[in-house]
Amino acid sequence: MIKEIQGGVCAPKGFKASGVHCGIRKNKAKKDFALIVSEVNASAAGVFTQNLVKGAPVILCKEHLKSGYAQAIVCNSGNANTCNKNGIEIAEKMCQMVERVSKIKANDVLVASTGVIGQPLNIAPMEEHIDQLYSLLGDDSKSAAEAIMTTDTIAKSVAVKFTLGGRECKIGAIAKGVGMVCPNMATNLIFITSDVAISPKMLQKALSNDVKSSFNMVSVDGDQSTNDTCVILCNGLAQNKIIEEVNADYKAFAKALNYCTVKLSKMIAKDGEGATKLIECNVFGAKSVKMARGVAKTVIKSSLFKAAMFGADANWGRVLCAIGYSGEEVEVERVDVSFKSKAGVLEVCKDGYGIEFSEEHAKKVLSEDEVQVNINLKIGKCKASAWGCDLTYDYVKINGDYRT
Amino acid sequence: MIKEIQGGVCAPKGFKASGVHCGIRKNKAKKDFALIVSEVNASAAGVFTQNLVKGAPVILCKEHLKSGYAQAIVCNSGNANTCNKNGIEIAEKMCQMVERVSKIKANDVLVASTGVIGQPLNIAPMEEHIDQLYSLLGDDSKSAAEAIMTTDTIAKSVAVKFTLGGRECKIGAIAKGVGMVCPNMATNLIFITSDVAISPKMLQKALSNDVKSSFNMVSVDGDQSTNDTCVILCNGLAQNKIIEEVNADYKAFAKALNYCTVKLSKMIAKDGEGATKLIECNVFGAKSVKMARGVAKTVIKSSLFKAAMFGADANWGRVLCAIGYSGEEVEVERVDVSFKSKAGVLEVCKDGYGIEFSEEHAKKVLSEDEVQVNINLKIGKCKASAWGCDLTYDYVKINGDYRT
Numbered sequence: 172m173i174k175e176i177q178g179g180v181c182a183p184k185g186f187k188a189s190g191v192h193c194g195i196r197k198n199k200a201k202k203d204f205a206l207i208v209s210e211v212n213a214s215a216a217g218v219f220t221q222n223l224v225k226g227a228p229v230i231l232c233k234e235h236l237k238s239g240y241a242q243a244i245v246c247n248s249g250n251a252n253t254c255n256k257n258g259i260e261i262a263e264k265m266c267q268m269v270e271r272v273s274k275i276k277a278n279d280v281l282v283a284s285t286g287v288i289g290q291p292l293n294i295a296p297m298e299e300h301i302d303q304l305y306s307l308l309g310d311d312s313k314s315a316a317e318a319i320m321t322t323d324t325i326a327k328s329v330a331v332k333f334t335l336g337g338r339e340c341k342i343g344a345i346a347k348g349v350g351m352v353c354p355n356m357a358t359n360l361i362f363i364t365s366d367v368a369i370s371p372k373m374l375q376k377a378l379s380n381d382v383k384s385s386f387n388m389v390s391v392d393g394d395q396s397t398n399d400t401c402v403i404l405c406n407g408l409a410q411n412k413i414i415e416e417v418n419a420d421y422k423a424f425a426k427a428l429n430y431c432t433v434k435l436s437k438m439i440a441k442d443g444e445g446a447t448k449l450i451e452c453n454v455f456g457a458k459s460v461k462m463a464r465g466v467a468k469t470v471i472k473s474s475l476f477k478a479a480m481f482g483a484d485a486n487w488g489r490v491l492c493a494i495g496y497s498g499e500e501v502e503v504e505r506v507d508v509s510f511k512s513k514a515g516v517l518e519v520c521k522d523g524y525g526i527e528f529s530e531e532h533a534k535k536v537l538s539e540d541e542v543q544v545n546i547n548l549k550i551g552k553c554k555a556s557a558w559g560c561d562l563t564y565d566y567v568k569i570n571g572d573y574r575t
Numbered sequence: 576m577i578k579e580i581q582g583g584v585c586a587p588k589g590f591k592a593s594g595v596h597c598g599i600r601k602n603k604a605k606k607d608f609a610l611i612v613s614e615v616n617a618s619a620a621g622v623f624t625q626n627l628v629k630g631a632p633v634i635l636c637k638e639h640l641k642s643g644y645a646q647a648i649v650c651n652s653g654n655a656n657t658c659n660k661n662g663i664e665i666a667e668k669m670c671q672m673v674e675r676v677s678k679i680k681a682n683d684v685l686v687a688s689t690g691v692i693g694q695p696l697n698i699a700p701m702e703e704h705i706d707q708l709y710s711l712l713g714d715d716s717k718s719a720a721e722a723i724m725t726t727d728t729i730a731k732s733v734a735v736k737f738t739l740g741g742r743e744c745k746i747g748a749i750a751k752g753v754g755m756v757c758p759n760m761a762t763n764l765i766f767i768t769s770d771v772a773i774s775p776k777m778l779q780k781a782l783s784n785d786v787k788s789s790f791n792m793v794s795v796d797g798d799q800s801t802n803d804t805c806v807i808l809c810n811g812l813a814q815n816k817i818i819e820e821v822n823a824d825y826k827a828f829a830k831a832l833n834y835c836t837v838k839l840s841k842m843i844a845k846d847g848e849g850a851t852k853l854i855e856c857n858v859f860g861a862k863s864v865k866m867a868r869g870v871a872k873t874v875i876k877s878s879l880f881k882a883a884m885f886g887a888d889a890n891w892g893r894v895l896c897a898i899g900y901s902g903e904e905v906e907v908e909r910v911d912v913s914f915k916s917k918a919g920v921l922e923v924c925k926d927g928y929g930i931e932f933s934e935e936h937a938k939k940v941l942s943e944d945e946v947q948v949n950i951n952l953k954i955g956k957c958k959a960s961a962w963g964c965d966l967t968y969d970y971v972k973i974n975g976d977y978r979t
Contacts (some may be wrong), residue, residue: 224899224907224927254895256928277804289929394879394893395900474878475798475974479841482975488692489798491658495628496799503628524660525693563966570879571886 173333173430179312183366184408185210185373189307190323194251194296195286202318204297206269207244207362209257212279213406214368215241216375220399226251227258228282229398231266235278239371241404242279244362245269246319248347248509249328252284252292253397261273268298272305283360283400285321285347316345319360322569323347325439333427335420338357340367344431348439361386361401361435362526367424368407369414377425378403385432388464388557390472391443393466403428415433431529440542440558447566449541450480452557456523466546469497470557477562483537485528486511487519490544505549512539577737577834583716586734586747586772588612588812593711594722598700599653599690606722608701610673610708611648611766614756616683617810618772619645620779620938622786626804631656631662632686633802635652635670639682643775645808646683648766649673650723656688658800665696672702676709687764687804689725689751720749723764725756726973727751731842737831739815744771750834752795752843765790765805765839769936771828772811773818780821782807789836792868792961794876795847807832844962845945847971853945854884856961861953865904867959870950873901874934881966887941889914889932891923894948916943 178186180223186209193204217236235241245265252258266280290439307314330343344363369377377400379566386401441449452471457463469475473493475505479486481487487508494501508520514535517528536542584592590613597608620641623633639645649669656662670684688696711718720730734747748767753958773781782805790805811817818825845853856875874880877897883890893913898905912924918939921932940946 222896222899223905224895236688251892252926254892254924279595287890288896289924291929319847370932394877394896397892397896397899473798478971478974484975486691486799488655488658491628492626492692492798492801495626495801501627520693524658525695543877562971563972566878567882567885567966567971570882570966571888 172428173331176332177332178310178330178335178343179328180207180345180362180364181310181312181314182345182365183341185306185366185406186343186364188312188315189304189309189477190311190314191300191304191307191490192541193300195247202314203247203249204300204304205246205315206308207315207364208273208308209242209406211406211408212242213404214239214371214374214379215281215402215404216371217400217402218237218379220396221562222395222397224254224397226253226284227255228262228284228399229400230254231259231262232281232283232400232402235281240279241281242275243269243273244281244402246283246360247297248285248319248321250284250286250290250292251288251398253289253502254289257291257411260299261294268301272301279400283398285319285359285398288397290360304329311412312343312345319345319347321347321443324442327435329431329434331427331430335367335421335423338409338411340409340411341365342427342431344435346435346439348442359396359399363403363431365405366405366407366409367405367410368411369405369424373421374403374405377421377428381425381428381432385429385436388468388555389436389440390468390557390559391440416454436558440560443560444569445563446560447563450559450561451543452546453543453554454546454548455554457553458551460553460555463553465499466494466501467555467557468499469493469557470544470546474562477559480537480542481561481563483534485517485519485533485537491520491545494546504551507547507549509545510536510544511545512536512541513540577831580651580734581734582587582714582733582734582747582770583720584611584747584749584766585714586769587715587745589770589810590721590747590768590921591712592716593713594715594718594733595704595708597704599651606652606718608704608708609650609722610712610721611768612677612712613646613810614806615810615812616644616646617808618643618775618778619685619806619808620775620782621804621806622783624800626799628658628801630657630802631659632656632666632688633804635663635666636685636687636806639685644683645679645681645685647673648806649703650687650764652689652723652725654688654690654694654696655692655802658693658798659695661695665698667954668698669701670898672693672705672972676705685806687802689723689802690762692730692801713857716747723749723751725751726848728846731839733835733838735831735834738828739771739827742815743814744813745769746831746835748839750839750843752846763800763803767807767835769807769809770811770813771807771809772813772829774923777818777825778807778809779833781825785829785832785836789833789840792872792959793840793844794872794961794963795844829870840962844964847964848973849967850964851885851944851967852965853961854965855947856950856953857947857958858950859958860955861957864957864959867957869903870898870901870952871959871961873897874948874950875963878966881963884941884946885965885967887938889921889923889937890943894950895924898950905952906954911951912955913949914940915947915949916940916945920942942963
């Protein structure tokens with residue numbers, strides 16, 4: 172049984188975190204420098220952006236993961252350290268300063284940066300605040316979650332407990348979105364901690380598999396970031412029998428992990444830049460999971476559909492249109508479409524054709540802050556879900572002048 | 576030599592057009608029913624949406640093109656006649672009513688509809704106004720162009736003259752955009768007329784080839800319409816030697832055609848829903864035309880880049896980011912990026928890294944109503960251009976409640 176608990180990345184045994192304002196961001200009220208540390212070296216795994224343009228921290232982080240182990244995560248917001256000539260050098264210095272204060276070897280430190288691309292990242296503010304950041308390490312997942320935010324309006328955090336062979340185990344995570352989020356290894360930064368004992372190989376397998384149904388199914392704007400990073404540290408302090416193969420414990424761990432990642436996925440979608448509502452697209456009756464995911468992602472990405480959701484307009488033609496250009500071999504004349512929210516269900520399309528509905532009821536259903544669009548392809552048994560948000564004036568406002 | 580002239584689709588010999596308000600649209604000031612007729616049967620060709628969900632008129636229009644000949648184009652706006660159970664029947668009736676008034680055989684009539692998807696199209700307003708529409712046929716390209724508009728703010732039209740073997744030849748065209756425009760057989764409706772003599776086979780070849788560098792390179796929102804239709808009628812009244820193979824005349828015709836289609840492409844992009852400016856993305860130094868087109872289309876589609884252009888923000892990191900997820904095998908550390916407008920040139924990225932620039936100069940360059948983003952990949956000799964627009968508050972407003 173999976174039970175939600177408090178504590179974020181500090182919920183699992185042996186993890187501490189902190190976050191401070193060091194000065195990369197101009198606004199002194201906004202933290203911009205975060206650290207997560209495990210008491211002992213941990214199994215580590217990661218998934219990263221597939222963008223050819225990769226941030227320097229992504230390149231270094233992948234390098235540091237090659238050993239399969241790591242013990243700390245350091246991160247700044249306000250600058251992505253991407254497309255800068257000295258980017259790798261700066262990312263290395265970030266790891267080295269963690270070594271200096273903590274004695275954790277620099278290549279056991281994972282590193283991430285988020286913010287504007289193509290402006291030199293000044294190392295000085297971090298040099299000046301690394302001692303403070305280290306000294307503040309404690310049960311402060313919240314400060315770390317705040318320090319990795321960019322245009323996020325709320326800090327995103329989750330933690331769960333569950334048992335493996337009678338041992339209580341925990342997983343905690345923090346994440347930031349919320350623009351440049353595309354359904355293909357998405358969502359900028361996600362840091363996950365756990366006290367489960369698992370081999371690096373099985374951990375990488377679990378994470379790589381997990382993102383397919385969680386972070387890879389989130390879209391805010393269809394743009395794929397250069398810095399997307401999802402890393403996980405598992406330090407084994409729960410003292411469960413170490414997971415070294417696909418067995419019942421592996422599956423239980425994967426299930427708990429997916430609980431956390433899906434919850435964060437929804438939080439990221441709901442807090443999408445300028446969003447007023449969470450849109451969940453559920454596709455049923457597909458011939459394959461690939462087909463279900465393809466359709467769900469295409470619908471959730473459609474600018475026209477997203478704008479209609481902002482206007483609470485039941486323009487289901489745009490849903491069908493997006494299904495049609497998804498590249499998946501659906502049979503249009505079988506497709507059913509309906510909307511659902513707390514206010515009720517609204518059937519709009521049956522066997523590919525429109526059916527009459529009350530505009531008044533439609534407005535009610537679509538005016539809720541969480542809306543499902545449910546699509547039944549009726550040609551198979553596979554399903555998938557994707558999460559996104561509406562396209563609003565504020566998305567345009569936020570992104571019309573983000574840099575200056 | 577290609578020279579622009581007046582007259583739109585009525586510029587070529589033997590073509591007449593008309594447009595009226597028949598009542599499909601509620602607003603009586605908006606025309607919604609258009610007709611284009613050639614004096615004699617004409618070689619005909621078309622390219623259509625690749626969306627699996629196809630409007631009934633698209634299905635019927637393709638059927639009527641199978642003979643390679645046609646003599647009229649009938650079109651309504653205000654309703655796309657798509658995802659309706661009786662859609663084909665209604666589209667057939669539209670062709671039959673043209674036969675009734677004109678004696679042109681119904682299967683020589685091309686048909687198109689544009690507007691909302693999934694609401695039954697009432698044939699009665701058209702039945703009541705077909706006599707009037709036919710009686711008004713004349714040099715009235717403008718009324719036809721107006722009658723096919725949906726959210727377009729201006730009627731789009733172009734015409735040119737040129738010579739083939741000493742004979743004066745003409746091409747004319749009208750088009751409508753301006754939402755649901757994706758770089759993959761785009762742009763809803765384009766009707767082209769010409770008095771050139773050319774075989775149906777060569778005409779289809781010319782048109783299919785043309786759209787790759789014109790309408791397929793336009794993006795407003797990345798959504799691909801169910802009703803995209805581009806058809807051309809060539810009635811041969813210019814009495815040039817009929818084009819039946821790829822020769823000098825074919826190339827001269829193709830060049831004149833491309834002049835018209837690129838001009839319309841830019842007009843459609845500039846009038847994109849809510850747009851305040853035309854963005855032209857030119858990619859140079861690609862290894863293949865495919866690579867150049869792939870990069871240009873990805874950049875022009877990026878919501879984040881489009882929002883930055885609205886804010887006149889030289890956020891070139893978003894350009895590099897989009898290049899990186901284009902799926903094309905560029906070498907990031909070679910890429911140069913600059914912006915250009917009437918106000919001057921702004922170099923922002925050299926060999927994949929940022930270079931310093933004046934923010935004041937940047938604002939000036941990006942505040943013009945036509946802005947180029949020029950990308951040199953520096954790994955080959957191929958190039959391509961794509962056209963789009965900025966993402967604005969008004970795009971969201973227009974699409975937040977289009978249907979009701």
